[in-house]
Amino acid sequence: MKEFNYYNPVRTIFGSKQVQIGNILKADGHSKVLLVYGRSSIKKTGLYDEICESLKSADIEFTEHGGVSSNPLLSHAREGVLKVEDATAILAVGGGSVIDESKAIAAAAASKCDVWELYEGKNPADALELYTILTISATGSEMNAGSVLTNEKTQEKLSFHSHLIYPKVSIVNPALALTLDFKYIAYSAVDIIAHVLEVYFTAEEHPKIQNRFCENIVKSAISATEKILENPNDINARSEFALCATWALNGLTSLGVGNYSFPNHMIEHSLSAIYNVPHGAGLAVVLPAWLKWFYKTERKQTKRFAKKIFKKNSAYEGILALEVWFAKIGAPVTLKELGVSGKDIGMIAENIDSVSDKWELKHEYPLKTLKKILKLMK
Amino acid sequence: MKEFNYYNPVRTIFGSKQVQIGNILKADGHSKVLLVYGRSSIKKTGLYDEICESLKSADIEFTEHGGVSSNPLLSHAREGVLKVEDATAILAVGGGSVIDESKAIAAAAASKCDVWELYEGKNPADALELYTILTISATGSEMNAGSVLTNEKTQEKLSFHSHLIYPKVSIVNPALALTLDFKYIAYSAVDIIAHVLEVYFTAEEHPKIQNRFCENIVKSAISATEKILENPNDINARSEFALCATWALNGLTSLGVGNYSFPNHMIEHSLSAIYNVPHGAGLAVVLPAWLKWFYKTERKQTKRFAKKIFKKNSAYEGILALEVWFAKIGAPVTLKELGVSGKDIGMIAENIDSVSDKWELKHEYPLKTLKKILKLMK
Numbered sequence: 001m002k003e004f005n006y007y008n009p010v011r012t013i014f015g016s017k018q019v020q021i022g023n024i025l026k027a028d029g030h031s032k033v034l035l036v037y038g039r040s041s042i043k044k045t046g047l048y049d050e051i052c053e054s055l056k057s058a059d060i061e062f063t064e065h066g067g068v069s070s071n072p073l074l075s076h077a078r079e080g081v082l083k084v085e086d087a088t089a090i091l092a093v094g095g096g097s098v099i100d101e102s103k104a105i106a107a108a109a110a111s112k113c114d115v116w117e118l119y120e121g122k123n124p125a126d127a128l129e130l131y132t133i134l135t136i137s138a139t140g141s142e143m144n145a146g147s148v149l150t151n152e153k154t155q156e157k158l159s160f161h162s163h164l165i166y167p168k169v170s171i172v173n174p175a176l177a178l179t180l181d182f183k184y185i186a187y188s189a190v191d192i193i194a195h196v197l198e199v200y201f202t203a204e205e206h207p208k209i210q211n212r213f214c215e216n217i218v219k220s221a222i223s224a225t226e227k228i229l230e231n232p233n234d235i236n237a238r239s240e241f242a243l244c245a246t247w248a249l250n251g252l253t254s255l256g257v258g259n260y261s262f263p264n265h266m267i268e269h270s271l272s273a274i275y276n277v278p279h280g281a282g283l284a285v286v287l288p289a290w291l292k293w294f295y296k297t298e299r300k301q302t303k304r305f306a307k308k309i310f311k312k313n314s315a316y317e318g319i320l321a322l323e324v325w326f327a328k329i330g331a332p333v334t335l336k337e338l339g340v341s342g343k344d345i346g347m348i349a350e351n352i353d354s355v356s357d358k359w360e361l362k363h364e365y366p367l368k369t370l371k372k373i374l375k376l377m378k
Numbered sequence: 379m380k381e382f383n384y385y386n387p388v389r390t391i392f393g394s395k396q397v398q399i400g401n402i403l404k405a406d407g408h409s410k411v412l413l414v415y416g417r418s419s420i421k422k423t424g425l426y427d428e429i430c431e432s433l434k435s436a437d438i439e440f441t442e443h444g445g446v447s448s449n450p451l452l453s454h455a456r457e458g459v460l461k462v463e464d465a466t467a468i469l470a471v472g473g474g475s476v477i478d479e480s481k482a483i484a485a486a487a488a489s490k491c492d493v494w495e496l497y498e499g500k501n502p503a504d505a506l507e508l509y510t511i512l513t514i515s516a517t518g519s520e521m522n523a524g525s526v527l528t529n530e531k532t533q534e535k536l537s538f539h540s541h542l543i544y545p546k547v548s549i550v551n552p553a554l555a556l557t558l559d560f561k562y563i564a565y566s567a568v569d570i571i572a573h574v575l576e577v578y579f580t581a582e583e584h585p586k587i588q589n590r591f592c593e594n595i596v597k598s599a600i601s602a603t604e605k606i607l608e609n610p611n612d613i614n615a616r617s618e619f620a621l622c623a624t625w626a627l628n629g630l631t632s633l634g635v636g637n638y639s640f641p642n643h644m645i646e647h648s649l650s651a652i653y654n655v656p657h658g659a660g661l662a663v664v665l666p667a668w669l670k671w672f673y674k675t676e677r678k679q680t681k682r683f684a685k686k687i688f689k690k691n692s693a694y695e696g697i698l699a700l701e702v703w704f705a706k707i708g709a710p711v712t713l714k715e716l717g718v719s720g721k722d723i724g725m726i727a728e729n730i731d732s733v734s735d736k737w738e739l740k741h742e743y744p745l746k747t748l749k750k751i752l753k754l755m756k
Contacts, residue, residue, distance in 0.1 A: 212594040213591070217587070
């Protein structure tokens with residue numbers, strides 16, 4: 001087991017009970033916040049009205065920054081920074097995209113720097129306090145210190161991490177996801193599983209306790225997803241799903257494993273940046289392909305994965321089982337299904353390659369390897 | 379899955395690299411601390427000298443409060459409060475006992491109240507910042523918000539919890555345990571396993587993800603213990619053991635499970651309070667006995683436990699396997715081995731009963747039940 005530091009101060013409020021966010025903000029001394037959200041869903045569900053009512057009841061003034069897109073954009077984040085003014089906190093209501101963009105706004109506004117500088121390596125000096133109300137569990141952003149953003153001009157999708165962007169309070173209410181489209185459950189499930197497997201497969205060391213912890217999250221995510229698809233109102237399944245999402249990327253899976261990387265995300269981010277595909281959909285195409293390339297050099301861990309998750313005797317059967325499961329739950333598993341032409345492989349590989357030295361967790365694949373992996377996605 | 383709140387802001391520094399505690403305290407603005415430790419072991423190992431050197435190099439003044447006993451005592455904690463004076467932080471160097479007593483001192487000194495009031499239900503108003511250097515992994519106190527103390531006059535061993543007593547920084551160096559007596563490994567292992575099983579068995583709900591999480595810690599603790607007993611210098615095994623101890627009682631195992639209680643600790647605390655037995659030794663006697671009484675009403679979970687941990691087909695076989703394992707690693711499994719007379723059962727039951735309404739996590743067993751469980755320990 002390798003040495004590690006762990007620090008995660010997020011206050012998580014988890015459950016279906018309605019939480020008075022206005023009171024929480026007031027108790028923390030805030031009187032003006034920037035409310036950040038996505039497109040129209042929180043208005044359709046009534047959540048927007050509930051939140052506005054809660055803020056008003058607690059005398060919390062707020063300005064609004066709606067319209068965050070699924071792959072949040074630099075231009076939109078920059079507009080958000082201009083709207084901060086004298087707000088002392090950001091209230092993010094939505095999924096990982098809204099939270100990630102809110103983290104960018106919180107840090108850039110307080111650090112008085114351009115948003116993109118943060119993604120190119122500048123450490124933020126400060127960040128406004130961030131409160132989140134999570135409407136869809138997938139990214140784990142509600143309980144981690146990372147943010148991903150796309151620079152639409154340069155087609156780069158990058159990340160940055162800082163303890164300053166840990167949310168102060170995150171409200172995770174599994175019931176809020178009940179109104180979402182089925183396909184988002186599939187994409188979220190893939191994202192959760194990918195988060196776990198990036199560490200599980202690429203880590204320097206594999207302490208037993210961490211192997212089991214990762215396998216637990218993957219198995220629990222699989223069974224919760226199947227239950228939700230069978231009965232979308234199964235609140236227990238929704239709750240377990242939500243806990244899987246939080247645990248998949250809040251730092252716990254990588255304790256003691258040493259160095260690791262996120263090659264699947266590195267590859268997928270180029271697909272998102274170029275084609276604007278949903279992140280989880282992209283990962284469902286990337287991950288099985290990457291595994292088909294990867295397992296030849298890492299037979300032990302991939303064989304373990306196959307056995308523990310799918311009760312298969314060979315690594316390759318395990319990988320196929322994962323691919324089949326992704327397809328079963330409604331995720332695409334080929335570039336074609338993603339709407340991406342196989343002819344673009346060269347261009348996609350170039351994009352990944354050009355961005356790779358800006359990646360926080362470097363996993364430098366030569367262009368040849370990138371093309372090999374991409375071809376496995378056809 | 380039940381709703382829950384989770385908050386754990388402890389900064390954990392985990393690994394065998396030597397950490398300059400003086401620099402950490404200085405960076406946090408401290409210039410005077412109270413150094414709390416146990417008996418002579420940190421002086422024998424040289425750790426005491428290293429720490430004093432580190433504090434001096436960083437110009438940190440310190441007063442000392444040594445002599446914390448394995449079952450830390452109220453009288454000693456009260457003396458510690460008197461020594462705080464103008465120290466702005468407590469530095470606890472030792473195992474769970476030292477950390478627990480330090481938490482009591484930190485809270486009572488800052489809240490200007492008597493130490494025992496905290497254990498009788500008074501919420502602390504404030505607490506000094508607490509820094510810990512853990513020399514033996516067992517209790518999980520390095521990463522939780524609880525403290526246990528014995529009032530030697532009344533023979534009551536009670537606990538209190540408050541976010542204010544979360545350590546600010548905890549340094550967990552598995553190499554520091556290398557010098558300890560073998561029997562402490564056994565007692566620590568039992569403590570870790572008991573922490574997990576209290577929740578695993580008594581929880582209102584058993585989400586799959588939590589069942590697996592608990593089973594993971596128990597299995598990992600068992601295998602790490604066996605490796606350490608075979609080769610005490612196996613630093614990987616020591617490290618996994620340490621992570622098991624931290625995860626066993628830092629709040630993670632009880633997320634979403636609803637209400638739960640700690641009946642084995644309730645019973646064991648009376649044994650400790652009356653006979654001053656090591657906590658883990660007491661638990662090794664209590665837990666199998668409690669399980670032999672408990673399983674008759676909770677067959678499903680105990681059967682699962684037997685299968686998952688010991689590959690046994692019946693609950694009772696699983697309980698016996700646990701008892702045998704405790705004996706194998708050198709822990710006592712009967713009152714007699716603990717040095718406790720079977721004739722004292724009535725008196726012990728009375729003690730548990732008289733203290734039980736002061737317990738934070740109530741599990742009210744009638745006297746008759748307590749005696750039944752105690753008889754199973756003969």
